[in-house]
Amino acid sequence: MVDGSKRHNCVGTEAATVTYNKSLSHPGKTVTRPDQSNNPPNKSNKPCTHRYPNPPILSDPITCSNLIGPSSRIQCPTLSLYKAKRRRFHFSPAFLPFLASPSRKLEMAPKAVTFPAALPVVFVVFTLCLMFSASATAHDYSDALRKCILFFEGQRSGKLPPDQRVRWRSHSALHDGASAGVDLTGGYYDAGDNIKFGFPMAFTTTMLAWSVIDFGRIMGPELGNAVRAVKWGTDYLLKATATDGVVYVQVGDAISDHNCWERPEDMDTLRTVSKIDRNHPGSDVAGETAAALAAASIVFRSRDPTYSRILLNRAVKVFRFADTYRGAYSNDLHSAVCPFYCDNNGYQDELLWAAAWLHKASRRRQYREYIIKNEVILRAGDTINEFGWDNKHAGINVLVSKEVLMGKSPGFKSFQNNADAFICSLLPGTTHLEVQYSPGGLIFKAGGSNMQHVTSLSFLLLAYSNYLSHANHVVPCGDKSASPALLKSLARRQVNYILGDNPIKMSYMVGYGSRYPQRIHHRGSSVPSVRVHPARIGCKAGSRYFFSPDPNPNVLVGAVVGGPNTTDAFPDSRPFFQESEPTTYINAPLVGLLAYFAAHP
Template sequence: MAYTGTMLAWSILEYGGVMGRDLPLAMEALRWATDFFIKCTAKPGVVYAQVGDPKADHNCWERPEDMDTPRTVYAVTKTKPGSEVSGEMAAAMAAASIVFENAGDRSYSSLLRDRAEKVFRFADAHRGSYNDSIGYGVCPFYCDYNSYQDELVWAATWLNKATKNSMYWNYIVKNFGDFKPNYERLLLQFGWDAKHGGIDIILSQYMMENHLVNSSAPNFVGYADAFICNIMPQSPFRYAHISPGGLLVSLQVTAAHSFVLVTYALYVKKTNHVIRCGNVVIPPDSLIQFANTQVDYILGNNPLKISYMVGYGKNYPQHIHHRGSSLPSIRSHPKPIRCKDGTPFYQSPKPNPNRLTGAVVGGPDENDKFEDSRQDPGKLEPTTYINAPLVGLLAFFKGLNRQ
């Protein structure tokens, strides 16, 4: 959820100007998340990281209105740290503080910025993974597989942008040496668990704008180029898997990486930077064109001619892995649906009775194969962390089409 908040804020910062009447809705969604993070971090030295027993919740299939599973609360503290979840919350609040500052809500922006700084200091001073501190509350469902160092740099990156305080840039430069071995191992990733590609893109802009490219600081411009070279089809160094139908597998990767592609393309255009992948020059427009193919794939231009956004187009998933969508409404079924009472609905071959318009599911496999089965959460579960970067992407292409 914190990553969702950060990406939604980044989407608004970059592309809010072309969102039109959807901008207030995007900001409302962002504020819903940041209000929650403010509550989660209200007690000094404590960050509430998870609500609900994940195994009990996954064991039941019931409507949100009927949930009777334990609402266990898991927190990270000074003695049981969780730098990744604390760092990501700090990043989300820092990014959102810029959004609300730009919108003229200075008091809320100040609250977010101050809280982000406090939570970042907590995350940095008490380093450790919530895998170890919370354990059962996050694993095996939400484990951190890529360590917490990237979230600390990610949070410092957004605080550097939000506060314009050089101490955060100095923090990044000072700590990067310790983080570098693990960082470079995961350099070519970006998503809810690994922040490396996003860090590179934002800090490359900072370095180019402040003429730091040839300084003794870490070469984030080079890292950003390497990230791009990992993705683009014409690059001799491409490592990312592209399906026969042209998809960057999976849709989580597609959404996050495509957002980074168009955003970096705009940064590059402003600074006249040249992206080189060996002897191959990658023009910024080619990044935008490739991202466009990814968005088109999600919306139906793919081998199966299926839109992976619920409610968009004539052919889209009918059996998404979502309790509220798949169970009858209270109006049509007033009696409570308890834990195992929902199993017949979960197993039913019938389409979901409630359409979750706009939700984007996990999508096809690496060979473009997709079966519309509620019992395959990897392909049919919608997530906010797919939708958040898509908000920015769709706004960007909406604005591009108007030019």
């Protein structure tokens, strides 16, 4: 989980204040938001600007030779990023000054790339693909795929199996769920902390399963490891949904966890259990959980038919619960899940997303009818260029469109229209462009941990290009069109950027290439392992490792960090969690992308 709020609220003209905690015993950040009770959302098309009235206060133990960064003025995102659920804008303070030591200065590009709408789309994307081509290298996608999947073993919670390959990790959280009388051991830590958040874990599992479904046949020797990564997630989700009408959605107290810097094997923070039920609904997290179970049932259909049936039957029950008892889980669990994984987008998209996966997994008519009946009611066409753990709209449209392109469900034609519009919103040089590109050609969207957008949107580009290829279709974008080859080219460019084809020649996958992040925001990676330091390292004792300028002692191979800011600048520093923290939902879509490009170099 990205420490602190994943998005910061921008309302009216109030200023947002961001300070960094000065205490060694409380590494991390505190976000103070203005009182918004009498401040209506900005509904105009004019961007608002905010100033940070005081610069961040850097912790005393950190030696900082200079602060590098552009103006403190921050532009709010356009109206297309407006979140209907909370009726607020959300933005990331991407232009905060960066921390740099004398030996680690940042390269700053002048401004983001923009393209005149009149330029032909093929020319513009071709230009993006050729950016920095003089230094572009031939990537070993197979090696990157192996490392990308290996990362998930470093995120495992619970009792580790004998074939565990990340050897510096050990058993952890062996009593999770005991306080509630249930077994909630296992699963994944979502990022650099020690909390198990059910919402992003379920999305991670769904995307791992989709990667195997679409690209498993070309994964070669890594297919078995990918399937095991899916099963580690679904085994936990089955435990979390074992009681009818209940879904356990979180283990651990995020506030106490974020006040400590300790490896998971030592953690002594509260392992509070949070759940949803009929009186405290959570259609969003329950819907995503149903989607994950249904998608995984396809993965195991021929490999383990009994397990596959268990997954599908559970998905049906969880979806029925999510649809019958509607509501956002953060309404009743606000203090536990916010500001970390609040439902900012509403639960409607997760219901459609779950129904789409249940239709694909079961082929039952009732789910097809549900999708058609609820397309408008559940707003399938809203925010069509968003896709991630909190917003499934683009994913729904791409997934359902395959049925249309294969000639199976003409009643889903509107979903194909939405999917086409999503593709056009990503293509530079069109009047439909709704994302920003950095000078180096990286997709950039508002919100923390930008690589989550890069990998998830690129996955959809690749998946949709394959569906179009099979149907011999192209995407119409006004007076231009985009071919499947063009979509693949743009997706490949994003993957290559992650692997090192970027202005600072940095691979954002740990352990891949000759230059990659050394000081990632990750407790287990940055604190000496139990094999090297068997004695316990307590909550506050770990702070010195958080503030240390030294590289992390344990290399979390395959971890993809949040990545550079909109100017392609990257601080290789733990305090800058939005840039230096890896997450499972960054890597999960990347598995499918790397599998395809390994087979089609």
